Amino acid sequence: MSDALAAPSRTEKTEESGAEARATAAAAIMAKTAVEQADYAMRNWTDPEPGPVRLGSARHLRLFCDMLLQTHNPYKPAVIDWPRLDPDALRRVTSLPIWDIAVQTEGRASVRVQAFADTVADPLLRSALEMDGAEEARHKVVLSKLVEAYGIALAPEPEYLPPTDPEWGWLATGYSECIDSFFAFGLFAAARKSGYFPAELVETFEPVIQEEGRHILFFVNWAAWYRRSLPWWRRPLYLLKVARVWLFLIRERIGIARGIEADGSAKDANFPMNMNNSAGLGTTLTAREMIDLCLSENERRMAGYDPRLARPETVPRLARLARRLLR
Ligand SMILES: [Fe+2]
Ligand SMILES: [Fe+2]
Numbered sequence: 001m002s003d004a005l006a007a008p009s010r011t012e013k014t015e016e017s018g019a020e021a022r023a024t025a026a027a028a029i030m031a032k033t034a035v036e037q038a039d040y041a042m043r044n045w046t047d048p049e050p051g052p053v054r055l056g057s058a059r060h061l062r063l064f065c066d067m068l069l070q071t072h073n074p075y076k077p078a079v080i081d082w083p084r085l086d087p088d089a090l091r092r093v094t095s096l097p098i099w100d101i102a103v104q105t106e107g108r109a110s111v112r113v114q115a116f117a118d119t120v121a122d123p124l125l126r127s128a129l130e131m132d133g134a135e136e137a138r139h140k141v142v143l144s145k146l147v148e149a150y151g152i153a154l155a156p157e158p159e160y161l162p163p164t165d166p167e168w169g170w171l172a173t174g175y176s177e178c179i180d181s182f183f184a185f186g187l188f189a190a191a192r193k194s195g196y197f198p199a200e201l202v203e204t205f206e207p208v209i210q211e212e213g214r215h216i217l218f219f220v221n222w223a224a225w226y227r228r229s230l231p232w233w234r235r236p237l238y239l240l241k242v243a244r245v246w247l248f249l250i251r252e253r254i255g256i257a258r259g260i261e262a263d264g265s266a267k268d269a270n271f272p273m274n275m276n277n278s279a280g281l282g283t284t285l286t287a288r289e290m291i292d293l294c295l296s297e298n299e300r301r302m303a304g305y306d307p308r309l310a311r312p313e314t315v316p317r318l319a320r321l322a323r324r325l326l327r
Pocket of ligand 2: 109136177211212215
């Protein structure tokens with residue numbers, strides 16, 4: 001075999017590396033398109049079967065379970081590329097007083113949702129709940145990766161035990177997400193607008209926020225369906241339990257604002273110290289403007305889903321009331 005046949009010529013080498021570069025570019029475009037498609041699919045979903053859906057019906061159950069299952073975004077926390085931050089941005093991120101609470105909330109949520117899923121006999125509802133719980137567990141992994149990437153020190157985590165009453169645990173997680181996500185939507189938009197965090201970091205974290213939007217949409221529909229599917233004689237006790245959950249959550253939030261958890265567990269070590277300089281996330285918005293932002297973001301994040309699904313109403317309604325009182 002001659003050398004000319006054994007070794008590729010310079011022209012062949014150039015063509016080869018050109019082809020490789022094109023293949024790499026094509027793969028990158030395909031990967032980007034796949035990410036964009038998954039992102040679009042998680043935000044936009046309508047059941048193709050036309051016709052009205054009565055809340056509390058078997059069709060309603062199928063609608064909200066399918067919504068959650070079919071809008072799942074299969075991103076992998078392990079491959080998230082956390083952007084490098086300049087020293088100022090890094091200081092702002094690491095000094096945010098939320099990391100302990102955020103990590104522990106996700107840890108508790110995944111255990112509570114899974115515990116409730118284990119009590120559900122309906123296979124479709126059960127698989128939707130299992131996906132919800134798995135997404136909470138994934139949020140915790142995303143947060144741990146973020147914390148690791150930016151060298152944020154966390155308090156030791158407690159053990160996450162399943163609740164003795166799984167239904168109570170599910171209700172507490174669901175209503176707590178309804179409150180927290182509503183405000184997170186507005187704060188996140190405020191941080192994006194003000195440039196408090198670099199745009200790449202905001203974009204990296206964006207799917208997690210939308211996922212919480214899907215969770216509360218799923219939860220309020222489950223709650224609407226469940227209440228209607230209970231026999232009349234079980235409804236009063238159930239409504240009492242819901243009221244107890246709300247009282248617990250209000251107490252818990254007052255405790256967090258004071259830097260003490262309602263159940264006495266670890267508070268965020270940096271919470272009171274950093275709350276003042278980070279609560280506004282670099283914005284100069286008034287309380288009323290912030291509520292307006294939360295309301296519009298809540299609507300925007302829910303807008304892509306089947307209009308026959310019930311929307312979260314209690315927290316937006318309370319926020320509108322507070323806005324009027326602030327006048
Ligand atoms: Fe979560
Ligand atoms: Fe969630």
